[in-house]
Amino acid sequence: MRLAETARRGMPSCFVGGQALCGAGPPISPRRKGTRVKHEFIKTLATAAIVCGMSFGAASAQEGIDLVNGQTKFDIDPHHATVLLAWNHVGMSTTYAVVREFEGTLDLDPAKVEDANLSVSLKLGSLDTMEQKRTEDLQGPRFFNVANFPTATFKSTSVKRTSDTTADVTGDFTLLGQTKPLTLKVKYNKASKNKDKLLVGFDAETVITRADYGVATLAPMVGPEVTVKISTELLAAAK
Template sequence: MLKKSLAALTLGAALFAGQALAADYAIDKPGQHAFINFKISHLGYSWLYGTFKDFDGSFSFDAANPEASKVNVTINTASLDSNHAERDKHLRSADFLNVDKHPQASFVSTAVKSTGEGTADITGDLTLNGVTKPVVIQARLLGEGQDPWGGYRAGFEGSTRIALKDFGITKDLGPASQEVELILSVEGIRQ
């Protein structure tokens, strides 16, 4: 009996250790389990929310060694949607994202630093409106495990704030609207 228990514990530990190894994940955008949203103050009176509907990316993640993780995301900037067609047209114009000249934005991680149980700061290069600057995304692991279809998934949320002028967006929207918050919710399928 003791031998069977030890064998079961050894097998369980081996299986659990195998799940903790670094793995590559494709962001589940086709399944609509990933979102890149933004919010910015409107004149200091309310929040304007929006999303980018078309993006793709991947990440690698190792729960035992989060510092070895990597993130790579590409966004099609013309997919911006703030639920108002005229405003979206203006946000896509040269006043803001200049999507005709810069049809893509991207984020490529350069470092991951664990900040606590299931949290990390992800530093990387954000390219937006033709300008590349380092940003830090404060991220949190939401969970990982088997899905009902035989796959394995991991999910994260994160946010960062960027100053519009740092990315060459100089349209003056007033003092309350100098920064935009990017809000990310990402679920990946292990490859």
């Protein structure tokens, strides 16, 4: 025991656990050397697998985007799109509503994402909370005043790419006759062909402070901020 302890004390600090970490120390037997080589080989394979996985992930991040050939105009497919609104109610729960009728276009060239143009129009008379009295109240003069302002619109003014699949799309949002800058956080999902029809899919999210548009009714009991979530497929327009 003492001999072993003395031997350990005599070893240089770069020799730990019976394995040389630098040039000092006793020679490694061929058997142990083979084991170390094997471990290094496995480590190399693991590293290569990780790198390949990262490369594959980068390559597939924009799945199907190569199908979009140059500047292409897309129209929102109303059968595969959702506009969801959400706001807090007295700190107790989240209230939801959907806008059932809307339309929009996207002009996109994958090679020039920053030059993309997005235009969306929401028909507020189609807003639905799944509760009749609440829906009528929101469509009435206390909130969206649909009789006088039937639509809300968004027209992009700039696009800032934030990753291979995400971008900040800033534009002019008009609600109740007032226009303010608004930024959508947009995520590209996929492009594909279905029966020779070219489609692209996106998700987008933003937050609207309703007082900015003159709607402070029942705040803060009814949340002053409204989260808007959009998920949509768009069809390439016929050329």
